[in-house]
Amino acid sequence: MSAEHHHHKETFITKYIFSEDHKMIAKQYLITGLLMGIIGIAMSLLFRLQIAWPEQSFAIFEVLLGKWAPEGVMDPNVYLALVTIHGTIMVFFVLTAGLSGTFSNLLIPLQIGARDMASGFLNMVSYWLFFLSSIIMVLSLFVEAGPAAAGWTIYPPLSALPQAMPGSGLGMTLWLVSMAIFIASSLIGSLNYVVTVLNLRTEGMSMSRLPLTIWTFFVTAIIGVISFPVLLSAALLLIMDRSFGTSFFLSDIFIQGEVLHNQGGSPVLFEHLFWFLGHPEVYIVLLPALGITSEVIATNARKPIFGYRAMVISIIAIAFLSTIVWGHHMFVSGMNPFLGSVFTFTTLLIAIPSAVKSFNYITTLWKGNLQFNPAMLFSIGLVSTFITGGLTGIILGDSTLDINVHDTYFVVAHFHLVMGISALYGLFAGVYHWFPKMFGRMLNKNLGYVHFWITAIGAYGVFFPMHFVGMAGLPRRYYTYTNFPYFDDLADTNVLITLFALLTASAQLVFLYNFFHSMFYGKVASKNPWKSNTLEWTTPVEHVHGNWPGELPKVYRWAYDYSKTDNDGNYIIEGQDFTPQTFPMKDNEEILHH
Amino acid sequence: MTFFLILLIVVLLGVTFWQLSNFLAITFGNSDNSQVANNADNQKQGKFMLYFVLFLYALMAFCFIEYYSYFLPAASSEHGVDYDRLMQISVVLIMFVQILTQGFLHFFAYKYKGKKDQKATYYADNNTLEMIWTIIPVITLAGLILYGLYTWTTIMNIDEDDEDALIVELYAYQFGWRARYAGNDNELGKANVRFIEGVNTLGVDKSDNYAMDDIITSELHLPVNKRVIFKMRSQDVLHSAYMPFFRAQMNVVPGMITEFSYIPTQTTEEIRLSDFMVEKVETINNIRRDKSKLLLAKGEEALEPYEFDYYLLCNKICGASHFNMQMKIVVESESDFKNWISEQKTFKQVVSN
Numbered sequence: 045m046s047a048e049h050h051h052h053k054e055t056f057i058t059k060y061i062f063s064e065d066h067k068m069i070a071k072q073y074l075i076t077g078l079l080m081g082i083i084g085i086a087m088s089l090l091f092r093l094q095i096a097w098p099e100q101s102f103a104i105f106e107v108l109l110g111k112w113a114p115e116g117v118m119d120p121n122v123y124l125a126l127v128t129i130h131g132t133i134m135v136f137f138v139l140t141a142g143l144s145g146t147f148s149n150l151l152i153p154l155q156i157g158a159r160d161m162a163s164g165f166l167n168m169v170s171y172w173l174f175f176l177s178s179i180i181m182v183l184s185l186f187v188e189a190g191p192a193a194a195g196w197t198i199y200p201p202l203s204a205l206p207q208a209m210p211g212s213g214l215g216m217t218l219w220l221v222s223m224a225i226f227i228a229s230s231l232i233g234s235l236n237y238v239v240t241v242l243n244l245r246t247e248g249m250s251m252s253r254l255p256l257t258i259w260t261f262f263v264t265a266i267i268g269v270i271s272f273p274v275l276l277s278a279a280l281l282l283i284m285d286r287s288f289g290t291s292f293f294l295s296d297i298f299i300q301g302e303v304l305h306n307q308g309g310s311p312v313l314f315e316h317l318f319w320f321l322g323h324p325e326v327y328i329v330l331l332p333a334l335g336i337t338s339e340v341i342a343t344n345a346r347k348p349i350f351g352y353r354a355m356v357i358s359i360i361a362i363a364f365l366s367t368i369v370w371g372h373h374m375f376v377s378g379m380n381p382f383l384g385s386v387f388t389f390t391t392l393l394i395a396i397p398s399a400v401k402s403f404n405y406i407t408t409l410w411k412g413n414l415q416f417n418p419a420m421l422f423s424i425g426l427v428s429t430f431i432t433g434g435l436t437g438i439i440l441g442d443s444t445l446d447i448n449v450h451d452t453y454f455v456v457a458h459f460h461l462v463m464g465i466s467a468l469y470g471l472f473a474g475v476y477h478w479f480p481k482m483f484g485r486m487l488n489k490n491l492g493y494v495h496f497w498i499t500a501i502g503a504y505g506v507f508f509p510m511h512f513v514g515m516a517g518l519p520r521r522y523y524t525y526t527n528f529p530y531f532d533d534l535a536d537t538n539v540l541i542t543l544f545a546l547l548t549a550s551a552q553l554v555f556l557y558n559f560f561h562s563m564f565y566g567k568v569a570s571k572n573p574w575k576s577n578t579l580e581w582t583t584p585v586e587h588v589h590g591n592w593p594g595e596l597p598k599v600y601r602w603a604y605d606y607s608k609t610d611n612d613g614n615y616i617i618e619g620q621d622f623t624p625q626t627f628p629m630k631d632n633e634e635i636l637h638h
Numbered sequence: 639m640t641f642f643l644i645l646l647i648v649v650l651l652g653v654t655f656w657q658l659s660n661f662l663a664i665t666f667g668n669s670d671n672s673q674v675a676n677n678a679d680n681q682k683q684g685k686f687m688l689y690f691v692l693f694l695y696a697l698m699a700f701c702f703i704e705y706y707s708y709f710l711p712a713a714s715s716e717h718g719v720d721y722d723r724l725m726q727i728s729v730v731l732i733m734f735v736q737i738l739t740q741g742f743l744h745f746f747a748y749k750y751k752g753k754k755d756q757k758a759t760y761y762a763d764n765n766t767l768e769m770i771w772t773i774i775p776v777i778t779l780a781g782l783i784l785y786g787l788y789t790w791t792t793i794m795n796i797d798e799d800d801e802d803a804l805i806v807e808l809y810a811y812q813f814g815w816r817a818r819y820a821g822n823d824n825e826l827g828k829a830n831v832r833f834i835e836g837v838n839t840l841g842v843d844k845s846d847n848y849a850m851d852d853i854i855t856s857e858l859h860l861p862v863n864k865r866v867i868f869k870m871r872s873q874d875v876l877h878s879a880y881m882p883f884f885r886a887q888m889n890v891v892p893g894m895i896t897e898f899s900y901i902p903t904q905t906t907e908e909i910r911l912s913d914f915m916v917e918k919v920e921t922i923n924n925i926r927r928d929k930s931k932l933l934l935a936k937g938e939e940a941l942e943p944y945e946f947d948y949y950l951l952c953n954k955i956c957g958a959s960h961f962n963m964q965m966k967i968v969v970e971s972e973s974d975f976k977n978w979i980s981e982q983k984t985f986k987q988v989v990s991n
Contacts (some may be wrong), residue, residue, distance in 0.1 A: 406739065428740060445724060448721065451880075
């Protein structure tokens with residue numbers, strides 16, 4: 045297939061809307077993800093205001109929430125709706141679709157040397173299903189009784205019975221429909237990624253020469269294909285329980301003065317099905333971020349990533365283990381305590397490949413020549429929050445210790461650092477690094493620095509003190525804690541956390557400005573601005589359909605020959621400290637990695 | 639009007655950021671406009687990395703000192719002692735690794751910040767190093783896992799045949815708790831939500847002989863130093879019975895009975911007199927006094943002074959009033975407990991009225 049075949053006439057609609065070009069689809073994913081992110085983060089600010097000043101009324105509540113915040117006092121159901129939709133949007137729409145969708149689409153064909161995805165059409169379908177599910181999720185916010193509010197984990201019976209809370213009516217139906225479509229989108233996308241990586245690698249691009257980005261996208265897609273269908277089945281069974289009178293998850297319920305007919309079902313079954321996706325989902329979110337980090341750190345350290353093979357093994361080990369640890373979300377769910385023991389064991393095992401990855405990142409910095417581009421800052425930031433958040437996982441993964449911190453703010457602090465902030469940093473690192481590839485222009489680096497440092501200080505300011513609030517036993521998802529005088533002395537800390545949250549969010553405005561301004565007015569990018577080895581930087585700055593105007597590039601080496609010297613001690617290519625994958629091995633050069 | 643105000647704010651923000659980017663380029667002295675980090679950037683950002691890890695250390699120290707009183711007081715249950723020890727070991731270990739790794743990460747970032755003519759060392763892998771940092775976590779985690787599992791098994795293995803244990807049903811509904819004591823026969827009567835009718839709000843089976851002496855209360859009283867076995871039942875949705883001072887938590891699931899068991903070791907009176915609690919209550923009452931002044935100024939009622947009581951709270955999202963689903967727990971001497979329970983109505987007395 046040569047590039048010429050792709051040169052058919054393009055209209056505005058085929059180029060910008062129903063595009064089958066992976067680069068355009070990547071941009072569509074990114075911009076949709078960013079817009080959803082704005083909604084998700086704005087929601088978090090609203091409920092943080094409520095947590096910090098539970099007895100105060102805010103005019104902004106009434107402006108934004110209307111009848112749900114009469115005279116500026118937020119309704120408890122709306123509080124729950126906000127935390128629910130914040131979680132859903134951030135986990136699925138921003139960090140799954142916005143992160144993995146964007147960079148898998150952009151980088152898989154470009155970094156393996158393919159003209160496009162295996163199926164451009166399915167790729168387009170995948171995006172438009174995602175778009176449709178986003179629209180439905182946003183529309184659910186405008187339902188009369190409010191959107192889904194049973195927490196992003198939507199445990200039945202709360203989510204199954206409209207009598208239990210107003211959000212479990214039409215709002216929950218829309219949530220389920222939206223997620224079902226989202227899962228379809230994700231599955232189509234994932235299958236496409238797997239097939240593309242396996243079949244369309246260019247000549248010389250063996251699996252052991254793949255950049256770590258591709259390894260993580262590939263493995264992430266596999267986890268998605270394995271686990272997302274289980275959530276789909278859970279959602280379908282829940283729809284049956286809600287609308288067709290079945291009892292998969294319901295039994296012995298008396299609500300609003302009447303006994304329901306349901307018998308024999310178990311909410312614990314739903315928890316198993318949910319977390320069979322829910323936990324791998326953490327890695328679906330995180331692995332691409334780690335892949336991006338690997339690439340960005342190696343490029344900017346001007347050094348090979350340390351322990352490439354150990355990294356690949358760790359990625360696969362994490363992926364495998366991630367499918368057998370779901371029960372650690374259920375230590376106190378009422379499941380057999382013996383299962384708790386098994387899940388403690390598998391959960392703490394996952395700390396090992398995670399530790400290996402962290403140490404490898406640190407070693408990659410050692411004796412490097414670090415170029416502090418904004419992407420590099422975010423990548424180092426990711427390693428930092430990944431360590432901080434990962435370490436507290438040792439407490440939560442231990443069934444004994446989980447008893448008393450389960451569902452407290454300690455958990456909220458833990459997962460926001462380890463998957464929320466880390467994955468967001470991965471997203472930002474990716475945007476700063478590949479913005480020139482996506483839009484042909486550079487992001488402003490000084491605004492990038494401001495964005496990073498405020499975010500870095502703010503994120504730790506939000507989430508580090510939050511662990512201590514959790515240690516005091518403050519439950520999450522409490523509209524107000526003023527009914528427990530024991531928590532009165534936490535008030536100042538909750539205010540502090542909210543102030544840091546506002547600070548962090550304001551830094552994101554700098555990013556948004558930088559993003560949209562640079563898209564049109566940024567400095568025009570050169571072909572390979574970061575002096576990188578990977579194939580995407582051999583394509584022209586102006587996008588062409590088919591990626592390379594002529595022949596596909598041939599690959600002669602792995603992606604990490606930075607600062608490599610030949611036997612005479614000279615850089616492989618004179619005068620430059622990087623050796624693109626397309627550069628053939630020299631006679632006096634040895635392979636120096638395993 | 640609102641629309642134009644928003645538009646104005648957006649435009650002004652845009653101008654601000656545009657000016658900010660110009661201002662930064664001048665202050666950072668990197669107005670070459672390549673938008674790729676140059677030597678000056680690397681020097682500055684490298685130093686910031688060092689400052690940042692100092693900030694992180696300061697933040698951690700601040701939290702541990704300032705929020706030390708947030709940690710719950712020593713456990714008021716027998717197994718809680720093991721729990722607390724395991725928690726302390728884990729926290730110390732985690733903080734040790736945290737300080738070390740964050741130090742290395744940011745210090746390397748500072749030390750190896752890019753310089754002109756500096757060459758990076760090509761160092762691709764080292765199997766010995768990989769082995770070291772695989773094996774050290776393996777050994778440490780093995781220790782933690784073994785200790786954790788030992789404690790877990792001790793806590794969760796509930797001896798159902800323990801004749802001396804007090805059997806209490808915890809009954810959860812939107813949005814409150816009830817306790818049902820098994821009465822003289824120490825055997826709970828059968829119950830199902832299908833039997834709920836009138837005063838029989840817990841759906842206890844009237845035809846069951848064991849049921850008649852059951853005692854239903856809205857406070858949870860426990861005799862000190864005696865094992866209590868909780869049998870938990872939910873009327874409607876998932877709830878979770880969280881008793882933080884006893885290091886106890888179990889979800890309450892409609893359609894099944896879940897269990898938890900512990901031995902309370904400290905009476906309410908005793909913990910109120912403990913140094914920790916005296917200080918804590920004083921802090922809280924100071925806060926409440928300040929708040930009351932504001933309330934009085936507004937013509938509202940002042941807050942009551944706080945006295946510590948154990949509590950049980952709902953810790954699984956369950957609807958609008960989830961945040962206020964609590965029950966007072968009183969731990970008292972065996973004789974006080976007997977007096978209290980003898981004053982309560984039995985199920986028979988309740989239904990026959």
